[in-house]
Amino acid sequence: MSLTAGVVAVQGDVEEHVRAIERVCDRRGRSVSVHEVREPGVIPECDVLALPGGESTTISRTLHRAGLASEIREHVASGRPLFATCAGLIVVSADAGDDRIDELALLDVTVERNAFGRQRDSFEASLDVAGLDEPFPAVFIRAPAIDTVGDATVLATVDGRPVAVRQGPILATAFHPELTPDDRLHELALFEPETAASSPE
Ligand SMILES: NC(=O)CC[C@H](N)C(=O)O
Numbered sequence: 001m002s003l004t005a006g007v008v009a010v011q012g013d014v015e016e017h018v019r020a021i022e023r024v025c026d027r028r029g030r031s032v033s034v035h036e037v038r039e040p041g042v043i044p045e046c047d048v049l050a051l052p053g054g055e056s057t058t059i060s061r062t063l064h065r066a067g068l069a070s071e072i073r074e075h076v077a078s079g080r081p082l083f084a085t086c087a088g089l090i091v092v093s094a095d096a097g098d099d100r101i102d103e104l105a106l107l108d109v110t111v112e113r114n115a116f117g118r119q120r121d122s123f124e125a126s127l128d129v130a131g132l133d134e135p136f137p138a139v140f141i142r143a144p145a146i147d148t149v150g151d152a153t154v155l156a157t158v159d160g161r162p163v164a165v166r167q168g169p170i171l172a173t174a175f176h177p178e179l180t181p182d183d184r185l186h187e188l189a190l191f192e193p194e195t196a197a198s199s200p201e
Contacts, residue, residue: 002030003031003032003033004033004045004047005021005025005032005046005047005050006034006045006046006049006050007021007036007049007050007052008049008051008052008068009037009038010038010062010063011059012087013176013178014036014052016052017050017083017085017178020177020178020186021034021048021050021190022034023183024187028187028191037049037068039066040066040068043071046075047081048080049080049082050084050088050190051072051083051084051088053086054086056113057098061100069102072092072104072106076106076168076169079193080169081169081170081171081189081190082106082170083172083185083190084107084171084173085175085178086141086173086175089174090113091103092172093109093111093146094108094109094150096111096112096113097110097111097112106170107152107165107172109150109162110146113144114142115144115145116140116142116145121142122141123140124139124140125138125140127164129155129164131192132184132188136156136184136185137182139175140175141175144174145162145174146161146163146165146174147161149165153167166189171185171189173185
């Protein structure tokens with residue numbers, strides 16, 4: 001059966017996420033149709049969903065205005081996988097400490113935006129990630145860090161701060177896996193969910 005995937009296309013590395021999902025499906029021998037999501041009505045058709053980075057204040061505002069926020073909530077409530085990266089992590093968190101962001105509160109973590117300081121606004125780290133055999137080349141761009149973790153599992157840390165977590169059908173990273181050719185985290189997030197009511201396989 002063909003898979004339907006969505007990449008929320010408000011801002012950020014939409015194309016790169018689309019290509020990463022296509023590569024993973026190709027490798028796994030799955031046919032897939034990947035939609036760039038801008039309008040309501042698409043997410044309910046999607047088996048798996050990615051929420052890219054960008055500017056979290058803009059993304060949050062647009063998701064609510066465009067009627068996509070409630071669809072993302074329903075997607076997760078039904079146990080379908082969601083991969084949220086960078087600003088995507090901020091938007092799905094419980095609290096980002098910024099009044100301009102109306103968090104979706106799907107992930108039981110609080111985050112600090114731009115947590116890695118000016119001199120390290122952007123950096124790359126070879127990161128040990130739980131669930132991956134080899135380190136992951138993680139690109140951080142004005143990345144958030146996770147401050148407190150409730151019901152989520154920490155998969156990776158930088159300087160002792162969590163930067164990748166998963167909770168049920170959600171996997172979220174503070175960095176940008178779509179910016180490297182390494183798509184193992186897309187595979188882990190979208191095809192090997194921790195718990196999912198209905199697996200896309
Ligand atoms: N690369 C990113 O997505 C950066 C996130 C951005 N600094 C924010 O707080 O919204």
